[in-house]
Amino acid sequence: MSQSTWHKALVMAASAVIVQAASNQSLSSLCSVSYLQSTLPSATSFIQGVTLDPSSITANLVSNSSIASSNMYPAAVIDYCNVTLAYSHNGRDDQVLVEYWFPSPEKFQNRYLSTGGGGYAINSGTQSLPGGVMYGAVSGLTDGGFGGFNVQADAAMLLANGTLDYETLYMFAYKAHWELSKIGKQWTKNFYGLNDTKLYSYYQGCSEGGREGWSQIQRFGDEWDGAITGAPAFRWSFQQTQHLFSNVVTQTLGYYPSACELEKINNATITACDPLDGKTDGVVARTDLCALHFNLSSVIGEPYSCAASFGVPAANGTVTAEAVEVASTILGGLKDSKGRQVYLSYQRSATYADATTKYNSATGEYELSIDQLGGEFISLLLDYNGTTLANLDGVTYDTLKGWMIRGMQEYQSTLQTNWPDLTPFQQAGGKFIHYHGESDNSIPTASSVRYWESVRSIMYPDLSYLEGADALNDWYRLFLVPGAAHCSPDPNQPNGAFPQTNLQVLINWVEKGVTPTTLNATVLQGSNEGKNEQICAWPLRPLWAKNGTMSCAYDQTSLKTWHYDFDAVPMPVY
Numbered sequence: 389m390s391q392s393t394w395h396k397a398l399v400m401a402a403s404a405v406i407v408q409a410a411s412n413q414s415l416s417s418l419c420s421v422s423y424l425q426s427t428l429p430s431a432t433s434f435i436q437g438v439t440l441d442p443s444s445i446t447a448n449l450v451s452n453s454s455i456a457s458s459n460m461y462p463a464a465v466i467d468y469c470n471v472t473l474a475y476s477h478n479g480r481d482d483q484v485l486v487e488y489w490f491p492s493p494e495k496f497q498n499r500y501l502s503t504g505g506g507g508y509a510i511n512s513g514t515q516s517l518p519g520g521v522m523y524g525a526v527s528g529l530t531d532g533g534f535g536g537f538n539v540q541a542d543a544a545m546l547l548a549n550g551t552l553d554y555e556t557l558y559m560f561a562y563k564a565h566w567e568l569s570k571i572g573k574q575w576t577k578n579f580y581g582l583n584d585t586k587l588y589s590y591y592q593g594c595s596e597g598g599r600e601g602w603s604q605i606q607r608f609g610d611e612w613d614g615a616i617t618g619a620p621a622f623r624w625s626f627q628q629t630q631h632l633f634s635n636v637v638t639q640t641l642g643y644y645p646s647a648c649e650l651e652k653i654n655n656a657t658i659t660a661c662d663p664l665d666g667k668t669d670g671v672v673a674r675t676d677l678c679a680l681h682f683n684l685s686s687v688i689g690e691p692y693s694c695a696a697s698f699g700v701p702a703a704n705g706t707v708t709a710e711a712v713e714v715a716s717t718i719l720g721g722l723k724d725s726k727g728r729q730v731y732l733s734y735q736r737s738a739t740y741a742d743a744t745t746k747y748n749s750a751t752g753e754y755e756l757s758i759d760q761l762g763g764e765f766i767s768l769l770l771d772y773n774g775t776t777l778a779n780l781d782g783v784t785y786d787t788l789k790g791w792m793i794r795g796m797q798e799y800q801s802t803l804q805t806n807w808p809d810l811t812p813f814q815q816a817g818g819k820f821i822h823y824h825g826e827s828d829n830s831i832p833t834a835s836s837v838r839y840w841e842s843v844r845s846i847m848y849p850d851l852s853y854l855e856g857a858d859a860l861n862d863w864y865r866l867f868l869v870p871g872a873a874h875c876s877p878d879p880n881q882p883n884g885a886f887p888q889t890n891l892q893v894l895i896n897w898v899e900k901g902v903t904p905t906t907l908n909a910t911v912l913q914g915s916n917e918g919k920n921e922q923i924c925a926w927p928l929r930p931l932w933a934k935n936g937t938m939s940c941a942y943d944q945t946s947l948k949t950w951h952y953d954f955d956a957v958p959m960p961v962y
C-alpha cells in the first residue's frame with residue numbers, strides 16, 4: 389500500500405474513534421500509536437512538499453508530572469501524551485523530527501503552542517513544553533532536521549568547509565517552524581475531534597526562540613492568534629557581530645580589564661542609578677535616566693576586590709581610567725572610523741559579558757577572549773569555516789561594520805528577521821507581547837525598541853508619534869523589564885520582577901479581550917520572592933512617587949536615549 393492509501397484507510401477506520409475522543413476519553417486510552425496514526429493529518433491537504441511517516445510515531449503517557457516554577461511559567465502538575473513524529477521533504481532524502489505534548493481531553497482548551505530555542509538551538513529541549521500544557525495547549529518543538537532533538541543548527545550548517553547547507557539555513561531561519569505549526573495544528577484538531585471549533589494558535593520563545601517567533605509572524609501572520617517573544621535575536625548580522633564589538637574595543641584601546649574591575653564599574657552604576665526611578669530597591673528601572681545623569685568617570689579610583697575563582701586569581705585594585713574608557717566606548721555602540729554610528733549597544737546596568745577577558749597564568753596578564761557567538765557568526769556564516777574564529781588580528785571597527793552589512797545582504801531573506809510590516813497578523817486580529825530585560829547583557833534592549841519603532845513608522849506613517857504608538861499598542865506591545873537580564877532575572881538586581889505568566893496574559897488578551905495595559909510580573913528570587921509588580925508598556929516609562937506608587941510616564945528626553953541614527957549604514961536598518 390502506498391503511504392497515502394494506507395493513510396486514508398487509517399483515517400476512515402479511525403473516524404469512529406475520533407468521535408469518541410471528542411466526547412470523553414481518558415488520555416491513557418488516546419495515547420497510543422494506533423490512535424495517533426489514525427488522527428495523523430494527510431499532509432497534502434494542508435502543506436505541500438512534506439511526507440509524514442506514520443510508522444515513525446512514538447507515544448508515551450506521562451502522568452502527574454511535577455513541573456517546577458521557571459522564568460517562563462509557574463509551577464504546575466501536568467499529564468500529557470508525549471508524541472514524536474518523523475517527516476521528510478519530497479525529493480530530498482532527509483528526516484525532520486517533531487515532538488508534541490497532548491494534554492488530557494478534559495484539560496485541553498482548544499489551544500496550540502509552538503516553542504523555540506536559543507543560540508543555535510531550534511528548541512529548548514523539553515523546558516518550554518510544560519508552559520503550554522499547563523494552559524491546555526498542545527505544545528510542540530522541532531529538531532529542524534539537523535540530526536536529532538539535541539543537535540543544534542550550527543552542527544549541520546556546513547556540508548564541508550566552504551559549503552553552506554542551504555536547506556539547514558532555511559530550516560533554521562523559518563521553514564522548520566512553519567512546518568511544526570502546520571502539522572501541529574492539524575494534528576491537534578484531529579486528535580481532539582475539533583471539527584469547526586476554533587483552535588487558538590500561539591507562539592512563545594526567548595532569544596533565538598524570540599527570533600524564531602518573529603520569523604513566523606513576519607511571514608505567516610494570519611496563521612497565528614498570539615505570540616510572545618522575549619529579547620529576540622533578530623537583525624541577525626548586526627546582533628551576532630555586535631557580540632565582538634566589546635572585544636574589539638579592548639583590543640583597540642589596548643586595555644583588557646579583569647572581570648572584577650568591570651563588575652565593580654557595573655555595581656557602582658547600579659548603586660548610583662537605582663534611585664533615579666524614584667524607588668531605592670537595587671533595581672535600575674530607568675536605564676535611560678542613568679544614561680542622562682550618571683557619569684561613569686566618577687567610578688575611577690574606586691577600590692575593588694574579588695576572590696579567586698575558576699582559574700582567575702583574586703583581584704584587588706582601584707578602577708582605572710582605561711577600564712572606564714572601555715566601558716563607556718562599549719556603551720556608545722559601534723561607530724566607524726569616520727565617527728558615524730553603525731549599531732546600538734547595551735543599557736547601563738547590564739554586565740559587560742561580551743568584554744570578558746581571559747587570564748594568562750604564564751604572563752600574569754588578562755588578554756583577549758573572543759566572544760563565542762560573535763566569533764561563530766563570522767567563522768560559520770561569513771567564512772563557512774567551522775564554528776570558531778581563530779583570532780581578531782587586524783579587526784577594526786570598520787571590519788565589524790563590513791561584517792554587519794555583508795551579513796545583512798546575505799541573510800536578509802533568512803536569518804535577519806526584521807521585516808517591519810505586520811499587516812497580515814494585525815488584520816487577522818493577532819496580539820503580540822514582546823518583552824526585553826532592561827539590563828540584558830547579550831542582546832541590547834535598544835534592539836527591541838528599534839524594531840517596535842520600525843513597525844510603528846512603517847505601519848502608521850501618517851500618524852503622530854503618540855497616535856502611532858497608541859494604534860500599535862492595540863495589538864503589539866513592548867515591555868522593557870526593569871532589573872532583568874537576558875531571558876532571566878538578573879542576580880545583581882534581585883528585586884526585579886520577571887513576567888512569568890506571559891502565556892496566561894496573552895490568552896486573556898486574545899480570548900477574552902483583556903488588554904495588558906501593564907505586564908504582570910513576579911519577583912522570582914531574593915527576599916521579595918513572590919511579590920507582584922506591573923511593567924509599563926513602551927513608550928511609557930516607570931516612575932515611583934514618594935508614597936511608593938508607580939506611574940507609567942511619557943518622557944521624551946529619556947526616549948531619545950534609546951534611538952540611534954545608523955548614519956554609517958547606507959540602507960534602512962529596521
Ligand SMILES: *[C@@H]1O[C@H](CO)[C@@H](O)[C@H](O)[C@H]1NC(C)=O
Nearest residue numbers: 410411412413414415493494
Ligand atoms: C467526563 O469525565 C469527567 C471525569 O473524568 C466527568 O466528570 C464528566 O462528567 C464526563 N463528561 C461526560 C460528558 O461524560
Ligand SMILES: *[C@@H]1O[C@H](CO)[C@@H](O)[C@H](O)[C@H]1NC(C)=O
Nearest residue numbers: 451452453454455465466467
Ligand atoms: C502525584 O504525585 C505526587 C507527588 O509527586 C503524589 O503525592 C501523588 O500521590 C500523585 N498522584 C497520583 C494520582 O498519582
Ligand SMILES: *[C@@H]1O[C@H](CO)[C@@H](O)[C@H](O)[C@H]1NC(C)=O
Nearest residue numbers: 446447448450470471472514
Ligand atoms: C518523549 O518521547 C521521546 C521519544 O520516545 C523520548 O525520547 C523522550 O524521553 C520522551 N519524553 C518524555 C518526557 O517522556
Ligand SMILES: *[C@@H]1O[C@H](CO)[C@@H](O)[C@H](O)[C@H]1NC(C)=O
Nearest residue numbers: 546547548549550773774775
Ligand atoms: C572545517 O575545518 C575545521 C578545522 O579548520 C575542522 O575542525 C572541521 O571539522 C571542518 N568542518 C567540516 C564540516 O568539514
Ligand SMILES: *[C@@H]1O[C@H](CO)[C@@H](O)[C@H](O)[C@H]1NC(C)=O
Nearest residue numbers: 407410411580581582583585
Ligand atoms: C465532531 O463531528 C462529529 C461528527 O459530526 C460529532 O459526532 C462530534 O460530536 C463533533 N465533535 C465536537 C467536539 O463537536
Ligand SMILES: *[C@@H]1O[C@H](CO)[C@@H](O)[C@H](O)[C@H]1NC(C)=O
Nearest residue numbers: 648651652655692693694880
Ligand atoms: C558586585 O555586587 C555583587 C552583589 O550584587 C557582589 O556579590 C560582588 O562581589 C560585587 N563585585 C564587586 C567587584 O564589587
Ligand SMILES: *[C@@H]1O[C@H](CO)[C@@H](O)[C@H](O)[C@H]1NC(C)=O
Nearest residue numbers: 680681682683684685686688
Ligand atoms: C564625565 O566626567 C569627566 C571627568 O570629570 C569629564 O571629563 C566628562 O566631561 C564628563 N562627561 C560628561 C558627559 O559629562
Ligand SMILES: *[C@@H]1O[C@H](CO)[C@@H](O)[C@H](O)[C@H]1NC(C)=O
Nearest residue numbers: 692693694695702703704705
Ligand atoms: C587589597 O589590597 C590592600 C592593600 O594591599 C589590602 O589592604 C586589602 O586587604 C586587600 N584586599 C583583599 C580583599 O585582598
Ligand SMILES: *[C@@H]1O[C@H](CO)[C@@H](O)[C@H](O)[C@H]1NC(C)=O
Nearest residue numbers: 767771773774776777778779
Ligand atoms: C578556518 O579555520 C581554521 C581554524 O580556526 C583556521 O586556521 C583557518 O585559517 C580558517 N581558514 C579560512 C580559509 O578562513
Ligand SMILES: *[C@@H]1O[C@H](CO)[C@@H](O)[C@H](O)[C@H]1NC(C)=O
Nearest residue numbers: 889892893908909910919920
Ligand atoms: C500575575 O502574577 C501573579 C503572581 O505575581 C499571579 O498570581 C497571577 O495569576 C498573575 N495574573 C495573570 C493574569 O497571569
Ligand SMILES: *[C@@H]1O[C@H](CO)[C@@H](O)[C@H](O)[C@H]1NC(C)=O
Nearest residue numbers: 932933934935936937938939
Ligand atoms: C501617591 O503620589 C502620587 C503623586 O504625588 C499621587 O498621584 C497618588 O495619588 C498618591 N497615591 C497614594 C495612594 O497616596
Ligand SMILES: [Ca+2]
Nearest residue numbers: 662667669671
Ligand atoms: Ca530603583
